[in-house]
Amino acid sequence: MxxxxxxxxxxxxxxxxxxxxxxxxxxxxxxxxxxxxxxxxxxxxxxxxxxxxxxxxxxxxxxxxxxxxxxxxxxxxxxxxxAEQSPMVRLGNSVLALDAGTADVAEAIRIRDALDPLLIEDALWHASPADIAGLREHLDVMADAAKASDPVAFVHANWRLHARIAAISPNRLLASLYHGLLEVIETHTLSVLPSADRPLPDYIAERHRLHADLVDALDARDRDRALALIAAHNTGN
Structure with missing residues (x-):
């Protein structure tokens, strides 16, 4: 032709x-x-x-x-x-197996963690009942991945939950920056592997509970609880 x-x-x-x-x-x-x-x-x-x-x-x-x-x-x-995997980036009690973008991911995680409290503050003020319902749907996906012992699906569902929290913010620049950081992290991640500290299923179950508690705190407009949970989230990542 x-x-x-x-x-x-x-x-x-x-x-x-x-x-x-x-x-x-x-x-x-x-x-x-x-x-x-x-x-x-x-x-x-x-x-x-x-x-x-x-x-x-x-x-x-x-x-x-x-x-x-x-x-x-x-x-x-x-x-x-x-390809031989490059050095890993820790994700709490698991590690991200990365491609050649290791340094980019480490910096993206660092900046993302710094932005999380700002987005939680916005969600406390602006989350509607529909927003909370949407967050709970993402929690259900995380729960399904945890039950299936699928750490990759769990981590991706976790990121989608945080993207949904970011979407609540009326600050479009902040939300756009956050989404860009998540894309960098997700693009360079090949798999999720356990560390020597704790079995991965235990870690996933704990992380699901933390995120469920965070959504409950947003729903209750409990600022102190929500900020304490996001701090725990980012120190354990």
């Missing part, structure tokens, strides 16, 4: 970029489930598995390498391998 109309070119490039991004996310899922250094397959094996063209796969590979998710090794036995 020929595309004689030059106006079609941007749309075609956009479609290819979208397919490459989708393919990159599928490979990122494989990396998250693999051991560091584990072989994922040859380029052709992965391209066939993804069902994309050579050009789209090359763009997919560029995206994956830019995120530090895969390593390419030539020769017999070569192919794509799950």
């Amino acid at each position: 020929r595309y004689d109309d030059a106006a079609d070119a941007p749309a075609l490039r956009s479609g290819s970029a979208g397919r490459a991004q989708q393919a990159a996310e599928r490979v990122a899922d494989l990396v998250a489930a693999a051991r560091p250094g584990e072989r994922l397959g040859t380029k052709e094996e992965l391209r066939t598995r993804l069902g994309v063209s050579v050009g789209t796969f090359n763009e997919t590979l560029r995206l994956l390498q830019a995120r530090g998710l895969v390593a390419v090794r030539p020769g017999p036995g070569g192919g794509l391998f799950a």
Whole structure:
């Protein structure tokens, strides 16, 4: 098929970029489930598995390498391998397994923690009954992830809860900044692993209780309790 109309070119490039991004996310899922250094397959094996063209796969590979998710090794036995994970960032009694953005995540968590009390203050003043109901729906998702012993789903649900709290704030600049920080943290996180301090299921159950208590404090407009809980949240993270 020929595309004689030059106006079609941007749309075609956009479609290819979208397919490459989708393919990159599928490979990122494989990396998250693999051991560091584990072989994922040859380029052709992965391209066939993804069902994309050579050009789209090359763009997919560029995206994956830019995120530090895969390593390419030539020769017999070569192919794509799950990249060795960089140093971890602690998340209370668990750790975030990260890609190459470790420093970015550490700074994003630090700034996010500093903004949390401001957003809690805004939520105490401005949360409507509908807002509180929305927060409780996110708590339900966290509870389901905890029951399923799925730490990755739990942490992502946790972040969605905090994003929902941020959305209550009438300060659009503050909310936008907070959402941007969460995106940095989420984008660079490959998985959630236990530390040596405590079993991960115990930690997840405790964190769920803390967030449930926080939402109850917001509902009751209990400022002292809410601020004490967000302080405990951020010191334990």
